[in-house]
Amino acid sequence: MKHSPDKKPFKQAVNHHFTQNSLDDNQLRALSAMQESTPNTSPKRSKISYGIYATALSIVITVGIFLNISTGKIPEQIASEVVKNHLYMKPLDINSSDIKEVSAYFTMLDFLPLHSSEYNRNNPLLLGGRYCSIKGVTAAQLRYKNTEGIQETLYQVPYDADVFSDLPKLGEGEPPLILYERGLEVTMWVEKGLLMVASRPPK
Amino acid sequence: MFSQEQLQQLYRYGFSLCANQDDAYDLLQGSLERLLKHGCDDNSLSYCRATMRNLYIDQCRRQSIVPFHSLDNELPADINEHSLEELVIQQKTLEEIWPLFDTTDREILFLWAVLGHTAQEIADETGTVRGTVLSRIHRIRQKVTKYGQAIGLVENMEGSGS
Numbered sequence: 628m629k630h631s632p633d634k635k636p637f638k639q640a641v642n643h644h645f646t647q648n649s650l651d652d653n654q655l656r657a658l659s660a661m662q663e664s665t666p667n668t669s670p671k672r673s674k675i676s677y678g679i680y681a682t683a684l685s686i687v688i689t690v691g692i693f694l695n696i697s698t699g700k701i702p703e704q705i706a707s708e709v710v711k712n713h714l715y716m717k718p719l720d721i722n723s724s725d726i727k728e729v730s731a732y733f734t735m736l737d738f739l740p741l742h743s744s745e746y747n748r749n750n751p752l753l754l755g756g757r758y759c760s761i762k763g764v765t766a767a768q769l770r771y772k773n774t775e776g777i778q779e780t781l782y783q784v785p786y787d788a789d790v791f792s793d794l795p796k797l798g799e800g801e802p803p804l805i806l807y808e809r810g811l812e813v814t815m816w817v818e819k820g821l822l823m824v825a826s827r828p829p830k
Numbered sequence: 831m832f833s834q835e836q837l838q839q840l841y842r843y844g845f846s847l848c849a850n851q852d853d854a855y856d857l858l859q860g861s862l863e864r865l866l867k868h869g870c871d872d873n874s875l876s877y878c879r880a881t882m883r884n885l886y887i888d889q890c891r892r893q894s895i896v897p898f899h900s901l902d903n904e905l906p907a908d909i910n911e912h913s914l915e916e917l918v919i920q921q922k923t924l925e926e927i928w929p930l931f932d933t934t935d936r937e938i939l940f941l942w943a944v945l946g947h948t949a950q951e952i953a954d955e956t957g958t959v960r961g962t963v964l965s966r967i968h969r970i971r972q973k974v975t976k977y978g979q980a981i982g983l984v985e986n987m988e989g990s991g992s
Binding site: 633634635636637638639640641642643644645646648649650654655657658659661662711712715717718720735758759760765 | 924
């Protein structure tokens with residue numbers, strides 16, 4: 628059973644390969660919150676356990692918010708996540724240039740993706756959409772082609788200042804926030820209760 | 831419903847199918863939404879894994895991808911689930927040869943190495959027969975030894991080392 632010291636049993640190596648991949652705190656928090664926000668039909672859970680879960684959840688959320696505040700830079704985190712998604716350009720779940728048809732596809736969202744007047748000022752062509760997430764919150768990714776034929780992505784997610792920080796609100800006359808990440812221009816603003824994040828090559 | 835530890839385990843199962851962290855998260859999230867939406871009373875991990883598997887297959891079909899390839903049941907007489915346990919390998923080597931594994935290989939490796947399933951348990955969970963699982967294990971072993979031994983970084987525990 629002797630083998631070289633830097634080698635390990637295959638099973639142990641495979642186990643290590645999988646366990647080095649873990650959900651991060653934001654993802655865990657989002658999945659836990661998703662479970663708690665949906666009524667469970669199981670009769671096994673008592674009111675006491677609901678209380679314990681609620682307390683634990685509030686602690687997790689509080690710690691999460693504190694960590695976000697202490698690290699600052701939430702817009703930069705959003706920009707980084709969005710640019711990563713933009714560069715992946717994964718296949719679309721639905722291909723259509725009709726915003727109504729694309730919106731109707733997203734049945735698993737608790738909001739309706741909409742036609743952004745701010746984003747559509749330059750009349751880009753809608754190509755379709757796919758599910759994605761921003762900071763662990765399920766979002767819609769809409770893909771467009773601009774007038775120069777370059778693909779752009781627009782992300783829409785319900786705006787929650789606790790999760791996404793205080794971002795410019797169009798309705799209050801605030802201009803969109805523009806950041807640059809990995810050579811791409813990322814613009815974010817709040818419109819009709821949704822956080823909009825657009826990613827495109829800079830002009 | 832699921833504890834954080836259980837969510838991590840489910841995420842890693844998703845990773846075994848998708849081989850991509852973002853896709854694994856999306857798959858787990860989509861599966862939980864599906865379970866919650868339908869108010870399912872079966873909160874077992876195996877039921878959630880089955881949901882993730884079905885959703886993954888749906889997604890692959892939409893993209894015209896064949897998620898799980900069939901395999902001839904050509905099986906050496908001496909193969910069993912312990913065949914893989916005889917191998918030793920450097921972690922770095924495993925990471926290098928990991929792209930050689932397809933979806934079925936990765937799923938079997940997860941169920942075997944992380945959950946400790948036997949070939950029969952893997953067959954039960956994946957809706958196949960034990961012989962097919964053993965064929966897959968044989969194929970995995972061939973991949974590991976072929977590419978690993980070529981650079982001298984895989985050996986058998988009980989063998990001479992090459």
